[in-house]
Amino acid sequence: MKAVVRYGGVSNPGDFMPILNWIDSGYFKKKVISLAEEIDKFFLCLMDEHRNEESLGLERKNTMIDHLLSLQELQPDYCIDEIIKGLILIMLVAGTDTLAVTLEWAMSNLLNHPSIMRKTRDEIENQVGQECLDKPHLSKDPTIWDDPTSFKPERFDGGEGEAHKLMPFGLGKRSCPGSGLAQRVVDLTIGSLIQCFERERASDKKIDMIEGRGTIMPKAERLKAKCKTLPITKKILLPQVQPI
Numbered sequence: 001m002k003a004v005v006r007y008g009g010v011s012n013p014g015d016f017m018p019i020l021n022w023i024d025s026g027y028f029k030k031k032v033i034s035l036a037e038e039i040d041k042f043f044l045c046l047m048d049e050h051r052n053e054e055s056l057g058l059e060r061k062n063t064m065i066d067h068l069l070s071l072q073e074l075q076p077d078y079c080i081d082e083i084i085k086g087l088i089l090i091m092l093v094a095g096t097d098t099l100a101v102t103l104e105w106a107m108s109n110l111l112n113h114p115s116i117m118r119k120t121r122d123e124i125e126n127q128v129g130q131e132c133l134d135k136p137h138l139s140k141d142p143t144i145w146d147d148p149t150s151f152k153p154e155r156f157d158g159g160e161g162e163a164h165k166l167m168p169f170g171l172g173k174r175s176c177p178g179s180g181l182a183q184r185v186v187d188l189t190i191g192s193l194i195q196c197f198e199r200e201r202a203s204d205k206k207i208d209m210i211e212g213r214g215t216i217m218p219k220a221e222r223l224k225a226k227c228k229t230l231p232i233t234k235k236i237l238l239p240q241v242q243p244i
């Protein structure tokens, strides 16, 4: 049950067995309505923030909300506030837990396989080094890709091992629109976590890899690990932390 309450992507048992909705005397529905009201207020504040910036004469930024507000000016009857709030909600709901859970599974596997963790750390050390957290334009590295800036789908013909078998984002028209963002966030986060912290399992016991319940496949047991900061943290990460 613990795993069910930790993430947003949980299911309501009453959706599968409606009789359960009678037993909880509408508690779940009331809770969802009150949460929805709070979320609605939060999204309105976000939109007003962007609108106020414009009314203060500041230039519109390159954010999803700013683009949608521009669209609203062009198509006020279609792009109403409810549509914008719905799109923000979808991006937040679909893009938060999915990433958190993926990172937790990946880190758990690395901690259970110290030799692979060492290999990953060595590779980051060789490829990225100690001066930054990511190698810019890895996907355009001429030492890896032939003619990296050209569109050549044939480069994937048989040359990428098993990559074609991996379909974590679905396929077709309804496949995940956040896949690019997700892959970038997962790669960069895992890479930076390894680069900046020496991590070890909290005990000699292997990390439990049992799946919990929920639509986004959470881990049943939360990942706990020891971590020690490495010198690069002081050099690169700390200077970027803004005082509140």
Ligand code: HEM
Residues within 6 Å of the ligand: 090, 091, 092, 094, 095, 096, 098, 099, 102, 168, 169, 170, 171, 172, 173, 174, 175, 176, 177, 178, 179, 181, 182, 186
């Ligand atoms: C590791 C991270 C993620 C995984 C594994 C994942 C996986 C998926 C899968 C399997 C689908 C259903 C595809 C289908 O029905 O064929 C989906 C849909 C969707 N995802 Fe993701 N996703 C991730 C991250 C994100 C992020 C970061 C965003 C947005 C910021 C996002 C937004 C969406 C949306 C809006 C849909 C619904 C698309 C539609 O129905 O047309 N996802 N995702």
